[in-house]
Amino acid sequence: MILNKIDLNQIAEYLDFDLEDVEMLIVVFIESTNETMIELKKAIDENNLEQIYKSAHAIKGSSANLTLMDISNIAKEIEKEAKSGNNIDYISKYEYLEQLIKNMK
Amino acid sequence: MNGIVPKILIVDDLKETRLLIKLSLKKLGEFEFFEAKDGIEAVQMSKEILPHIILIDAIMPNMDGFEAIRVIRNHSLTHSIPILMVSDLDNKDEKVKALQSGISDFISKPFNTTELSIRVNSILNLHIKFLKKQKELEDINCHLEAKVSEMLEKRLEELKLASIGELVAGITHELSTPITYLKANLEMLKYDIDDIKENDIIKTSILNTHSILSNGLNRLSNIINNTREILKKGKNKKQTENLYSTLITSIRMVYNRAKHLMPIYINNTLFSLDINENFEIFEANIIKEKMEQVWIIILNNACDEFAKSEKEFNKRRLDITIRESMNTIIIKFEDNAGVGISDSILSTIFEPFISTKVDYGVGVGLNIAKQIIEQHNGIIKAYNEKNKAVFEIII
Numbered sequence: 001m002i003l004n005k006i007d008l009n010q011i012a013e014y015l016d017f018d019l020e021d022v023e024m025l026i027v028v029f030i031e032s033t034n035e036t037m038i039e040l041k042k043a044i045d046e047n048n049l050e051q052i053y054k055s056a057h058a059i060k061g062s063s064a065n066l067t068l069m070d071i072s073n074i075a076k077e078i079e080k081e082a083k084s085g086n087n088i089d090y091i092s093k094y095e096y097l098e099q100l101i102k103n104m105k
Numbered sequence: 106m107n108g109i110v111p112k113i114l115i116v117d118d119l120k121e122t123r124l125l126i127k128l129s130l131k132k133l134g135e136f137e138f139f140e141a142k143d144g145i146e147a148v149q150m151s152k153e154i155l156p157h158i159i160l161i162d163a164i165m166p167n168m169d170g171f172e173a174i175r176v177i178r179n180h181s182l183t184h185s186i187p188i189l190m191v192s193d194l195d196n197k198d199e200k201v202k203a204l205q206s207g208i209s210d211f212i213s214k215p216f217n218t219t220e221l222s223i224r225v226n227s228i229l230n231l232h233i234k235f236l237k238k239q240k241e242l243e244d245i246n247c248h249l250e251a252k253v254s255e256m257l258e259k260r261l262e263e264l265k266l267a268s269i270g271e272l273v274a275g276i277t278h279e280l281s282t283p284i285t286y287l288k289a290n291l292e293m294l295k296y297d298i299d300d301i302k303e304n305d306i307i308k309t310s311i312l313n314t315h316s317i318l319s320n321g322l323n324r325l326s327n328i329i330n331n332t333r334e335i336l337k338k339g340k341n342k343k344q345t346e347n348l349y350s351t352l353i354t355s356i357r358m359v360y361n362r363a364k365h366l367m368p369i370y371i372n373n374t375l376f377s378l379d380i381n382e383n384f385e386i387f388e389a390n391i392i393k394e395k396m397e398q399v400w401i402i403i404l405n406n407a408c409d410e411f412a413k414s415e416k417e418f419n420k421r422r423l424d425i426t427i428r429e430s431m432n433t434i435i436i437k438f439e440d441n442a443g444v445g446i447s448d449s450i451l452s453t454i455f456e457p458f459i460s461t462k463v464d465y466g467v468g469v470g471l472n473i474a475k476q477i478i479e480q481h482n483g484i485i486k487a488y489n490e491k492n493k494a495v496f497e498i499i500i
Contacts, residue, residue: 015125015128015129015218016132016218016219017128017218021128024124025121025124025125025128028120028121028124029121031120032119032120032121033121054164054166057164057193058118058119060193061119061122061193061214061215062119062121062122062125064193064214064215065121065122065125065214065215065216066121066125067215072215
């Protein structure tokens with residue numbers, strides 16, 4: 001498992017934002033995503049596919065906006081499986097996602 | 106942006122997306138941002154703040170973007186607000202659904218911040234132009250209503266005057282028969298008086314009385330004739346007429362009052378009742394009755410000024426001159442009643458309700474005169490020259 005450190009300068013360049021703005025965005029993103037991750041974990045524990053889909057969808061979108069494609073791709077996989085009604089090993093995907101987010105801090 | 110700070114409503118359940126959109130648009134200029142985190146809040150806030158644009162996500166808790174758009178589009182206050190959907194819809198069907206819901210544009214997540222700001226900018230520009238045009242139309246509409254009611258009032262006034270005119274026409278017509286009768290008999294009486302032998306004291310006395318009666322009757326006859334003259338042509342059609350003759354007619358009408366106040370000179374000839382109205386010819390395309398109305402207004406004003414004047418009668422003078430100059434006719438009224446028109450009213454003398462007459466008069470005369478002159482594409486000016494008040498009309 002390779003966990004890339006995020007490069008704020010690269011994000012700033014991509015978004016055409018100041019570094020300051022990107023830092024603010026990342027802080028808000030982490031805060032908000034942590035809440036969504038709690039929802040996602042709960043949904044996985046309850047095997048609530050509808051909620052798994054919704055939570056994964058949210059993480060997919062907001063991480064993609066910040067070009068955090070590693071996070072977005074995992075979230076997208078979870079979203080796709082849940083939408084199709086598949087019972088896969090969501091928990092390991094969740095843990096991978098959690099690692100990626102932790103790594104940002 | 107066109108002098109106003111546009112209001113932008115951002116609707117997304119994720120705080121970081123709302124922040125990302127705000128930061129993207131910050132580059133465009135100054136905005137007032139509002140945020141809603143679901144469809145219910147979006148609908149409520151749209152009605153309250155009437156934003157210039159709404160940026161809305163599709164998938165949100167409580168009420169999704171599609172339902173919110175439907176409600177916003179069906180509300181009279183919010184139906185024309187542009188809506189840009191910012192969402193990550195996967196398939197074609199969802200995108201078609203989004204476009205059919207009544208949005209102005211669609212942008213996919215993850216979005217390019219520059220692309221987002223360009224799209225928002227062009228939608229905002231268009232919408233603000235639209236709002237301005239809408240406002241202009243409303244203003245035009247509003248003026249139109251005022252104009253119609255003003256015209257209606259004017260028409261009513263015209264109808265009222267027309268009925269008074271008809272009444273007066275009837276009276277003058279009825280009066281002309283006994284006057285003719287009186288005149289004829291007075292003439293007969295003159296022959297009888299002539300038959301009385303000379304040096305009879307009674308003859309002198311009767312002749313004197315006859316002359317007074319005759320003068321009075323002539324005056325009465327003049328008034329009746331002039332009134333009939335005005336009433337018989339109430340039309341508004343311009344015709345080639347002799348402006349000099351309109352001046353003579355007007356002076357005749359005010360003469361009974363004017364003769365006690367000041368001598369009137371027309372082109373340096375002292376006016377008298379027997380002056381030939383076609384003694385000089387200055388032809389112009391005019392509505393004769395209206396021009397006469399202008400002269401009467403100015404003549405009456407001059408009379409009012411002389412009535413206040415302390416100058417001896419033989420030093421008083423109202424000079425009317427009429428001359429041609431480069432395809433125009435210039436008519437001047439100069440009076441030496443005072444020392445000219447007071448500075449305090451000179452600049453506003455043609456405005457309605459401006460008057461020097463403290464005891465009477467409402468000050469509409471010169472305003473009417475100005476309107477008539479403008480109707481003839483002419484110019485009316487008031488100024489002072491050598492201590493005299495001058496009214497100059499160019500037709």
